[in-house]
Amino acid sequence: MKVLIIAPHADDEVLGTGGAIQWHKERGDAVFVNVVANRVLGHKIDDIYTAQTKKSAQKVKELLGIEKYFFCGLRDEHLDESLIKCIIAIEDVVTTVKPDIAYIPNENDSNQDHRAVYQACRVACRNIDKILVYEVPSSTIHFAPNLYIELTEELLNNKIKAMLYYETETREYPNPRSEEGFKTFAKMRGMECNRKLAEAFILFKEVLN
Numbered sequence: 001m002k003v004l005i006i007a008p009h010a011d012d013e014v015l016g017t018g019g020a021i022q023w024h025k026e027r028g029d030a031v032f033v034n035v036v037a038n039r040v041l042g043h044k045i046d047d048i049y050t051a052q053t054k055k056s057a058q059k060v061k062e063l064l065g066i067e068k069y070f071f072c073g074l075r076d077e078h079l080d081e082s083l084i085k086c087i088i089a090i091e092d093v094v095t096t097v098k099p100d101i102a103y104i105p106n107e108n109d110s111n112q113d114h115r116a117v118y119q120a121c122r123v124a125c126r127n128i129d130k131i132l133v134y135e136v137p138s139s140t141i142h143f144a145p146n147l148y149i150e151l152t153e154e155l156l157n158n159k160i161k162a163m164l165y166y167e168t169e170t171r172e173y174p175n176p177r178s179e180e181g182f183k184t185f186a187k188m189r190g191m192e193c194n195r196k197l198a199e200a201f202i203l204f205k206e207v208l209n
Contacts, residue, residue, distance in 0.1 A: 001031040003098035004128075006090060006121055008113040009076065010035045010053045011166040014060060016134030017103050017157030019151040019186075019199040025065040029101075033057075033069045034093040036086060036117055037076040049168075058166040061159060070096070079116035086116055090124035101130045104204070108142040129209075130155070133202040137176035137185050147198035148193040156186050156197050 003024050007013040013021070013033045021031050035057070039046045042152050050073075072089035079086050089167065094102075104121040105114040125131055135143045151159075161181050164170060173180040188199040 001027075002097055003029050003031045003101045003103070004094065004097050005031065005103045006093075006105070006117060006125075007033060007035050007113070008038075008105055008117045009037055010057050010071075010077065011163065011169040012105065012114075012136050014064075014159060014162045014166070015136045017160055018064065019155045020103065020134070020149050020201070021064045021066060022155045022158060023149050023151075025099075030067045031065065031084070032067050032093075032097050032099070033061075034072065034090060035069060035119075036072045036089060037074045037079055037113055038071070039076045047081045052168075056165045056167070060162045062162070063162050065163075066076045077113060079113045079120075083120055083145070086120035089122050090117070090120050094124055098130055101132070102128045103132050103134050103201070105200075106133050106135055106140045106143055109139045110141055111134060111136075111139045114139055129205075129207040130174070130203075131205040133204050137181065137202060138171075143200070143202070145189070145192070145202055147181060147201045147203045148189060148195070148198045149201070150189070150193070150195045151197040151199060152188055153197070158182065 004019050005013045038050045070093045102125045105118050107118040171177040186197040188197050189200040
């Protein structure tokens with residue numbers, strides 16, 4: 001199986017699916033990540049930040065076993081201004097990867113880029129048989145999961161380590177982007193499905209053959 005994680009920003013793939021990526025790899029699936037936006041300074045892409053982010057993503061790739069990252073290079077915090085650009089960029093990656101499963105951000109996130117990517121994915125991913133919506137701690141609101149992936153301590157620890165590679169995106173507890181926040185969130189989702197640790201998702205679409 002080929003799995004595509006569609007992330008508005010580099011770090012969202014770890015925040016929302018850091019455990020799921022490893023879970024798929026353990027089952028022999030090939031996992032790809034599509035990062036839609038780069039940070040901007042004024043009206044230009046922040047090249048220094050982007051270069052550092054790609055270095056961090058390379059470390060995440062090696063740790064979690066991701067096959068490849070695709071960077072669309074659209075402007076951070078401006079994705080909602082031109083949805084068609086977002087759709088075309090994601091469609092190009094979908095056409096290249098031809099995934100069996102896609103993970104997309106939540107439609108009710110407080111971040112406008114997340115909402116724009118969700119809307120773009122509804123078009124760009126229309127021919128993918130299975131689509132799951134993931135949550136991003138600190139951005140996701142109104143999330144009602146109906147599917148869970150059980151995490152082991154090892155999977156959670158690797159997820160935390162991967163997030164720490166994105167040094168500028170981590171925070172101190174009680175922020176959910178902290179190490180303790182990750183653990184607390186995994187325990188909360190675990191209790192919901194009668195497991196010690198878990199990641200939660202919404203099954204948006206599934207075609208059974």
